[in-house]
Amino acid sequence: MKISLINAGKRFNRDWIFRNFQQEFSAGIAYAITGPNGSGKSTLLQVIGGAMIMSEGSAKYTIGNCETANPDESGQAEKRESSIPDAHNQQSAFARASADKEIHVDQAFRYISIAAPYLELIEEMTLQEFLQFHSQFKPFMPGFGIPQIIDEIGLKTATHKQIRFYSSGMKQRVKLAQAIFSNVPCVLLDEPCTNLDAAGIELYHHLVKSYCNKRLVIVSSNDEQEYKFCTEVISILDYKKKQP
Numbered sequence: 001m002k003i004s005l006i007n008a009g010k011r012f013n014r015d016w017i018f019r020n021f022q023q024e025f026s027a028g029i030a031y032a033i034t035g036p037n038g039s040g041k042s043t044l045l046q047v048i049g050g051a052m053i054m055s056e057g058s059a060k061y062t063i064g065n066c067e068t069a070n071p072d073e074s075g076q077a078e079k080r081e082s083s084i085p086d087a088h089n090q091q092s093a094f095a096r097a098s099a100d101k102e103i104h105v106d107q108a109f110r111y112i113s114i115a116a117p118y119l120e121l122i123e124e125m126t127l128q129e130f131l132q133f134h135s136q137f138k139p140f141m142p143g144f145g146i147p148q149i150i151d152e153i154g155l156k157t158a159t160h161k162q163i164r165f166y167s168s169g170m171k172q173r174v175k176l177a178q179a180i181f182s183n184v185p186c187v188l189l190d191e192p193c194t195n196l197d198a199a200g201i202e203l204y205h206h207l208v209k210s211y212c213n214k215r216l217v218i219v220s221s222n223d224e225q226e227y228k229f230c231t232e233v234i235s236i237l238d239y240k241k242k243q244p
């Protein structure tokens with residue numbers, strides 16, 4: 001997947017949050033968007049993901065042949081290739097892809113998953129119910145069943161507990177799982193280590209390393225330990241001073 005932003009700008013009322021943002025984001029590369037509190041990292045991430053309309057400029061989304069996240073068309077071929085959980089197999093589906101089909105911004109959400117502090121979980125549901133519900137809209141990567149995902153994030157004993165009784169760190173693990181295990185070529189992570197303890201941070205790095213290295217990953221953060229694996233670091237401050 002490739003996402004290109006061309007002269008993108010966002011303002012709230014009369015305040016420009018960023019302007020003239022120009023960047024191509026490509027599959028297989030992890031990017032970090034950095035900047036101090038209130039500088040606009042979350043806003044930019046939402047604009048990149050097509051979840052927030054930009055005030056000026058444009059975005060282009062292209063996906064490859066093998067990249068799909070539509071429940072109607074996703075995963076069937078890949079499921080036939082492998083019925084067992086195999087991280088390498090998951091990655092290879094993304095690796096084979098070549099960007100060749102443009103998708104409309106309205107459809108971008110099908111190909112993008114996001115974990116962010118402002119996105120709420122459905123607290124009335126148990127973890128099992130929540131992941132089941134989520135998978136109806138965004139299927140998980142081929143070969144990954146709900147029990148295995150729960151096991152991976154260390155929440156097996158809380159499978160049937162309502163999410164409203166989870167600690168903040170447990171909820172953050174669920175948010176990460178929801179984003180990372182979704183069968184999409186692009187993963188957006190906003191402050192991914194929020195509320196995580198040392199073991200949770202280690203889990204986060206394990207999940208990114210195991211399941212994201214052929215995907216397009218964008219981390220919004222001002223904490224270096226959250227984005228130390230990112231090879232491209234973009235400071236949003238560079239797009240605050242630029243005026244057309």
Ligand SMILES: Nc1ncnc2c1ncn2[C@@H]1O[C@H](COP(=O)(O)OP(=O)(O)OP(=O)(O)O)[C@@H](O)[C@H]1O
Nearest residue numbers: 012013017035036037038039040041042043044222
């Ligand atoms: N819906 C909105 N309406 C008006 N202003 C907003 C809105 N959303 C965000 N802002 C403002 O935009 C600016 C950027 O906010 P944003 O949350 O993107 O920053 P951030 O860099 O992610 O901050 P943090 O590091 O604290 O999470 C802030 O001044 C914020 O008050």
